Amino acid sequence: MKAEIITIGDEILIGQIVDTNSAWIADQFNLNGIEIYQVTSVHDNHQHILEAIKNAEGKVDLVVITGGLGPTKDDITKNTLCEYFDTKLVFHEPTFEHIKKRFAKLSIDINKLNRDQALVPENCTVLFNKAGTAPGMWFERNDTIFVSLPGVPFEMKYLLEHEILPRLLKNGKKKAIYHKTVLTQGIPESMLAEKIEVWENALPENIKLAYLPGPMAVRLRLSAMGNDDTVLQNRVEEQIQKLQKIIPESIFGFDSETMAEVIGRMLKSKGKKLAVAESCTGGYISHLITSVAGSSEYFNGSVTAYSNQIKEKILDVKKETLSEFGAVSEQVAKEMALGAKQVLNADYAISTTGIAGPTGGTDEKPVGTVWIAVAGENKAFAEKFVFGFNRERNILRSSQTALQILRRVILEDL
Amino acid sequence: MKAEIITIGDEILIGQIVDTNSAWIADQFNLNGIEIYQVTSVHDNHQHILEAIKNAEGKVDLVVITGGLGPTKDDITKNTLCEYFDTKLVFHEPTFEHIKKRFAKLSIDINKLNRDQALVPENCTVLFNKAGTAPGMWFERNDTIFVSLPGVPFEMKYLLEHEILPRLLKNGKKKAIYHKTVLTQGIPESMLAEKIEVWENALPENIKLAYLPGPMAVRLRLSAMGNDDTVLQNRVEEQIQKLQKIIPESIFGFDSETMAEVIGRMLKSKGKKLAVAESCTGGYISHLITSVAGSSEYFNGSVTAYSNQIKEKILDVKKETLSEFGAVSEQVAKEMALGAKQVLNADYAISTTGIAGPTGGTDEKPVGTVWIAVAGENKAFAEKFVFGFNRERNILRSSQTALQILRRVILEDL
Numbered sequence: 001m002k003a004e005i006i007t008i009g010d011e012i013l014i015g016q017i018v019d020t021n022s023a024w025i026a027d028q029f030n031l032n033g034i035e036i037y038q039v040t041s042v043h044d045n046h047q048h049i050l051e052a053i054k055n056a057e058g059k060v061d062l063v064v065i066t067g068g069l070g071p072t073k074d075d076i077t078k079n080t081l082c083e084y085f086d087t088k089l090v091f092h093e094p095t096f097e098h099i100k101k102r103f104a105k106l107s108i109d110i111n112k113l114n115r116d117q118a119l120v121p122e123n124c125t126v127l128f129n130k131a132g133t134a135p136g137m138w139f140e141r142n143d144t145i146f147v148s149l150p151g152v153p154f155e156m157k158y159l160l161e162h163e164i165l166p167r168l169l170k171n172g173k174k175k176a177i178y179h180k181t182v183l184t185q186g187i188p189e190s191m192l193a194e195k196i197e198v199w200e201n202a203l204p205e206n207i208k209l210a211y212l213p214g215p216m217a218v219r220l221r222l223s224a225m226g227n228d229d230t231v232l233q234n235r236v237e238e239q240i241q242k243l244q245k246i247i248p249e250s251i252f253g254f255d256s257e258t259m260a261e262v263i264g265r266m267l268k269s270k271g272k273k274l275a276v277a278e279s280c281t282g283g284y285i286s287h288l289i290t291s292v293a294g295s296s297e298y299f300n301g302s303v304t305a306y307s308n309q310i311k312e313k314i315l316d317v318k319k320e321t322l323s324e325f326g327a328v329s330e331q332v333a334k335e336m337a338l339g340a341k342q343v344l345n346a347d348y349a350i351s352t353t354g355i356a357g358p359t360g361g362t363d364e365k366p367v368g369t370v371w372i373a374v375a376g377e378n379k380a381f382a383e384k385f386v387f388g389f390n391r392e393r394n395i396l397r398s399s400q401t402a403l404q405i406l407r408r409v410i411l412e413d414l
Numbered sequence: 415m416k417a418e419i420i421t422i423g424d425e426i427l428i429g430q431i432v433d434t435n436s437a438w439i440a441d442q443f444n445l446n447g448i449e450i451y452q453v454t455s456v457h458d459n460h461q462h463i464l465e466a467i468k469n470a471e472g473k474v475d476l477v478v479i480t481g482g483l484g485p486t487k488d489d490i491t492k493n494t495l496c497e498y499f500d501t502k503l504v505f506h507e508p509t510f511e512h513i514k515k516r517f518a519k520l521s522i523d524i525n526k527l528n529r530d531q532a533l534v535p536e537n538c539t540v541l542f543n544k545a546g547t548a549p550g551m552w553f554e555r556n557d558t559i560f561v562s563l564p565g566v567p568f569e570m571k572y573l574l575e576h577e578i579l580p581r582l583l584k585n586g587k588k589k590a591i592y593h594k595t596v597l598t599q600g601i602p603e604s605m606l607a608e609k610i611e612v613w614e615n616a617l618p619e620n621i622k623l624a625y626l627p628g629p630m631a632v633r634l635r636l637s638a639m640g641n642d643d644t645v646l647q648n649r650v651e652e653q654i655q656k657l658q659k660i661i662p663e664s665i666f667g668f669d670s671e672t673m674a675e676v677i678g679r680m681l682k683s684k685g686k687k688l689a690v691a692e693s694c695t696g697g698y699i700s701h702l703i704t705s706v707a708g709s710s711e712y713f714n715g716s717v718t719a720y721s722n723q724i725k726e727k728i729l730d731v732k733k734e735t736l737s738e739f740g741a742v743s744e745q746v747a748k749e750m751a752l753g754a755k756q757v758l759n760a761d762y763a764i765s766t767t768g769i770a771g772p773t774g775g776t777d778e779k780p781v782g783t784v785w786i787a788v789a790g791e792n793k794a795f796a797e798k799f800v801f802g803f804n805r806e807r808n809i810l811r812s813s814q815t816a817l818q819i820l821r822r823v824i825l826e827d828l
Contacts, residue, residue, distance in 0.1 A: 013450040015441025016624060020432050022455070027429025036427040038462075039455040041436070048452075055469075179428070188520075190527045210458075212425050213566065221430070276697075276718075282704025283690075283697035286718045290696025293772055293805055301724040303717055304690075304700045310715040310758060314728060344724060358707055386519055390545070391707055393568060 001034045001168070004056040007041045008049055008067035008077055009151055021066050021156055028160060032169065033177040034062070044068055049080045057144055062168070067151030069117075069134040077148055078137075082121045085139060089119040092126050092135065099133045124148075131158035138167070178232035181212070182220040182240060183257060184250040185404050189213045196220075196246055199239075206232075207239060216259065216400050217252070252407060259403045260288045260295075266410050267298035267348075272377075274406075275344030276302035277315050277336040279327065280354035280370055285399045300344045305336065315339030328353050328365050333373035333382040341375045348410065349375040350402045354385075356394045370398045374405050376414035415448045415582070418470040421455045422463055422481035422491055423565055435480050435570055442574060446583065447591040447639075448476070458482055463494045471558050476582070481565030483531075483548040491562055492551075496535045499553060503533040506540050506549065513547045538562075545572035552581070592646035595626070596634040596654060597671060598664040599818050603632050610634075610660055613653075620646075621653060630673065630814050631666075666821060673817045674702045674709075680824050681712035681762070686791075688820075689758030690716035691729050691750040693741065694768035694784055699813045714758045719750065729753035742767050742779050747787035747796040755789045762824065763789040764816045768799075770808045784812045788819050790828035 005025055011017045022039045029036055037060050042048045049068070056063045068077035082088055096118035103110050117133050120126055127136030127147075132155035139146040147164055149156045184192060189211060193200075200209055206226055212219040222239060224232040244251055253262045267274055276285050286302035289295055303314050308327055311317040316339040317332055325331045336351035354370030361367035367389055373382035385401060387394045408414075419439055425431045436453045443450055451474050456462045463482070470477045482491035496502055510532035517524050531547050534540055541550030541561075546569035553560040561578055563570045598606060603625060607614075614623055620640055626633040636653060638646040658665055667676045681688055690700050700716035703709055717728050722741055725731040730753040731746055739745045747767050755763035768784030775781035781803055787796035799815060801808045822828075 012437070013440055013453065014444040015437045015439070015450075016626060018432060018434050018437040019453075023426070023429045023432040025429070026427055030428040036429075037457070038466075039427065039433075039453075041453040043451070052452075181430075188522065190525060191522065193527055194525050210424055212430065221425075223428075278697075278700075282709075283692075283700025283716055283718070284704075286692075286697025287701050287809075290698075290718070290720065290770075291806065291809070295696075296720050299720050301718045301720045301728075302697055303728070304697070304704070304715045306704065306710050306713050306715040313759075314715075314717070314757065343728065345727075356704075356707075388545075390568070392705065395701075395705070 001062060002037045002060045003029060003034055003062040003064060004037050004060045005039045006049070006052045006056060006063060006065045007039070007151070008044060008065065009041070010044050012041045013043055021151065021153055024153070024157065025064060025066075025160060028165065030177070030179070032165060034168065044076060046076055046080050046083075049077065050084060053080075053084055053146070057141075061144060063144065063146045064164075065146065065148045066156055069148065069150045078119065078121060081124075081137070081139070081146075081148060085121060085123050085141065087121050087123045090122045092118050092120045094128075095120070095126060095135045098128070102133060127159055127163040129155055129159055130162070131155040136163055138164075176226050176229045176232055178224045178229060178236055180222050180236050180240065181255050182222070182243065182251055183217045183253040183255075183259075184220060184247065185217050185252055185259065185400070186250050187218070187247070189218050192218055192220075192247070192250070196243065199242055199246055203239060204235060207235060216396070249408070252404070258288070258292070259400065259407065260292050263403060263407055263410070264289070264292045264295055264298060266407070268294075270410070272298065272347040272410075273345065274299050275340040275346035275349040277340035277349060277351040278302060278304045279306060279311070279336070279352055280356045281352045281395050281399045281402070282306065282356075284395050285350065285352065285402055288399060288403065300346055302344070303340060311336060315343060326365070328355060328369055328371060330371055330373075330382045330384065333371035334375075334380050337373040337375040337382075338380050347377055348406060350406050351375075352398050352402055354394070354398060356398075357389055357391045368394055370394065370401075372398065372402045372405060374402075374409045374414075376409040379414055415476060416451045416474045417443060417448055417476040417478060418451050418474045419453045420463070420466045420470060420477060420479045421453070421565070422458060422479065423455070424458050426455045427457055435565065435567055438567070438571065439478060439480075439574060442579065445591070445593050446579060448582065458490060460490055460494050460497075463491065464498060467494075467498055467560070471555075475558060477558065477560045478578075479560065479562045480570055483562065483564045492533065492535060495538075495551070495553070495560075495562060499535060499537050499555065501535050501537045504536045506532050506534045508542075509534070509540060509549045512542070516547060541573055541577040543569055543573055544576070545569045550577055552578075590640050590643050590646055592638045592643060592650055594636050594650050594654065595669050596636070596657060596665055597631045597667040597669075597673075598634065598661065599631050599666055599673070599814070600664050601632070601661070606632055606634075606661070606664070610657065613656055613660055617653060618649060621649060630810070663822075666818070672702070672706070673814065673821065674706050677817060677821055677824070678703070678706045678709055678712060680821070682708075684824070686712065686761040686824075687759065688713050689754040689760035689763040691754035691763060691765040692716060692718045693720060693725070693750070693766055694770045695766045695809050695813045695816070696720065696770075698809050699764065699766065699816055702813060702817065714760055716758070717754060725750060729757060740779070742769060742783055742785060744785055744787075744796045744798065747785035748789075748794050751787040751789040751796075752794055761791055762820065764820050765789075766812050766816055768808070768812060770812075771803055771805045782808055784808070784815075786812065786816045786819060788816075788823045788828075790823045793828055 124137040134150040136159040137148040208223045210221045305311040317335040337349045341349035351373045357367035368387040538551040548564040550573040551562040624635045719725040731749040750765035751763045765787045771781035782801040
């Protein structure tokens with residue numbers, strides 16, 4: 001089954017809100033084997049909406065229309081649907097009863113705008129909206145299904161989960177589909193592509209590979225389509241096992257896991273504690289780690305030592321090390337990590353010191369230069385990186401890289 | 415000028431990522447008086463992309479295409495554009511030089527895929543992408559402009575700001591437009607709307623007000639349209655002066671400023687230093703402060719004291735205070751702030767201690783309970799808040815509230 005989503009609303013087209021509804025619907029449909037052919041966002045405009053629906057009808061089996069059903073005057077979807085299906089609005093008594101009950105609960109009087117929400121095109125099946133006042137609507141013409149839903153995320157989600165999906169799945173037009181995303185880190189996209197080229201070219205016909213690069217990881221998504229869920233899952237897992245032999249050190253997790261979650265799991269299972277000492281990352285590593293629920297089990301704390309004085313005073317970095325090598329140096333990074341491990345009573349510690357930018361660089365140490373150190377149970381070492389010119393990205397990439405090195409250190413029991 | 419955005423990428427249509435690029439572009443265009451007619455998201459599919467471009471060409475003056483330019487083989491936009499414009503790919507030497515330089519800096523060898531990023535359709539103007547390796551492309555045919563940009567947000571934004579918008583604005587099809595956004599904090603949206611209702615209703619015909627609520631602030635954007643930039647600016651400023659008399663304590667800044675930037679400016683002008691002690695916010699306040707370039711001038715550092723042991727050891731919180739009142743208490747919050755101010759050699763310090771969730775709450779101190787303390791130059795005090803059940807949002811709201819209290823303390827010289 002193939003679907004198109006049409007979102008209606010000026011607020012999307014002037015950039016006032018991000019269209020998260022479409023992503024949510026697409027995700028739900030995808031999980032249920034319904035393919036999204038296209039997402040189209042249009043204005044609160046009669047002609048434009050008509051055109052978009054007409055355009056979609058020929059190409060897909062299902063048209064999902066969201067938005068434009070509110071009680072205020074920018075609501076035009078229902079009238080447009082009447083024109084499209086050559087029908088008229090009729091009063092739907094059960095919907096009105098529902099609206100009355102909701103308003104009574106809030107002790108608000110009903111006005112004409114609220115009453116008009118009970119008007120629906122005569123040819124539709126009304127979908128009861130327990131989460132709000134605007135009902136969902138279901139139309140069928142020839143071989144195409146059309147549904148119209150409110151744009152309020154909470155109401156849209158209710159109707160999709162409780163009214164739309166059950167009806168679609170009963171129709172049994174569903175195809176089996178299985179996705180798994182492999183999370184990799186440490187190899188740039190282009191090098192990764194070269195490394196896994198032979199594997200990729202040998203993938204079975206019905207398994208598709210997509211590269212999803214991002215600041216924190218390059219994700220590889222395998223999607224299999226077919227008739228049997230279990231068969232598909234097995235086929236995908238087989239391929240992932242092969243992939244793991246090619247890039248064993250780069251795969252850190254699957255699907256929606258974060259690196260901080262993976263590290264948290266490793267530390268918990270070993271009963272070990274982590275500490276962090278940050279200079280250029282300014283607290284971001286600590287934030288990533290503490291974003292994971294339950295992180296207090298393995299995370300004692302961190303020190304953001306932005307000034308040299310604090311590096312000395314709290315992390316016990318030696319004055320001579322700072323003056324001899326400078327704050328952005330292998331030696332200081334190592335002393336910071338060792339100091340944090342000691343002061344914060346941890347088994348592992350990571351540290352960063354660098355020039356996040358946009359100013360502060362020199363010829364020898366340009367903006368983007370970052371030293372990252374990890375103190376493991378038995379040894380400490382530091383690596384130098386030169387990232388870019390953008391402060392925000394330098395903070396992100398330094399943090400990501402630090403966690404990545406830490407993962408390796410924990411894995412290898414260093 | 416009217417534009418359509420076409421986003422290319424299977425990952426959008428299976429709901430794996432939210433299309434934030436379109437919202438960002440729409441916002442930028444809107445600020446510059448360019449109207450977005452439609453946003454269309456299509457698959458990484460040659461025919462589908464062709465169809466979408468063809469559809470757009472007749473309706474708009476500008477087609478912005480994002481995505482499908484990465485170095486891996488699921489990249490098909492360039493070939494599709496060649497077919498559309500009946501041209502061929504040619505090698506663009508300056509782009510290749512740029513790619514080589516970027517890779518040399520990272521000490522990575524260039525492979526064929528990287529080299530292929532320097533291939534561009536012969537009829538395009540190449541837009542230099544300082545932020546990445548895939549160049550932007552600019553085409554003109556009849557009266558329509560087509561631009562193709564990488565889908566990586568960071569690179570797309572660079573190209574739009576530095577290459578696309580300047581070229582479009584030079585074309586001079588622009589109408590006079592002036593926007594200013596007032597940043598407010600501390601009043602929920604609905605209460606704010608009530609407070610400023612009379613002012614809002616009295617706004618001149620050509621000034622529009624938009625509420626832009628967000629987790630860190632409620633932003634009020636005033637947009638004026640007309641023929642003369644200076645006149646518009648004066649009219650908007652007049653209205654803002656009136657607004658400032660109605661909600662003087664709630665306005666903390668304008669346009670894209672962050673609270674951390676505003677605080678940074680205040681500290682710099684006073685020549686004062688700030689320190690942070692975090693428990694439940696886990697480093698996020700420190701991250702917000704150090705996201706501001708130049709923050710090392712007024713920020714010495716922070717301590718994330720996740721365990722009680724670290725609160726005692728580094729921040730000098732008394733053992734008895736912890737055992738008598740518990741870690742989440744007024745007394746501990748205050749001792750943390752005073753300790754941070756002392757240990758980190760600062761004039762001001764903020765602290766947070768609370769239960770971020772989703773577990774760890776009790777009847778007396780439910781999930782979402784947070785104590786925030788500020789130590790000013792002369793006094794220290796703490797306030798209690800009860801936020802919600804969501805860990806991520808609790809971290810965000812605690813951090814935002816802490817900065818807001820700090821701003822008040824600095825303003826009032828406490």
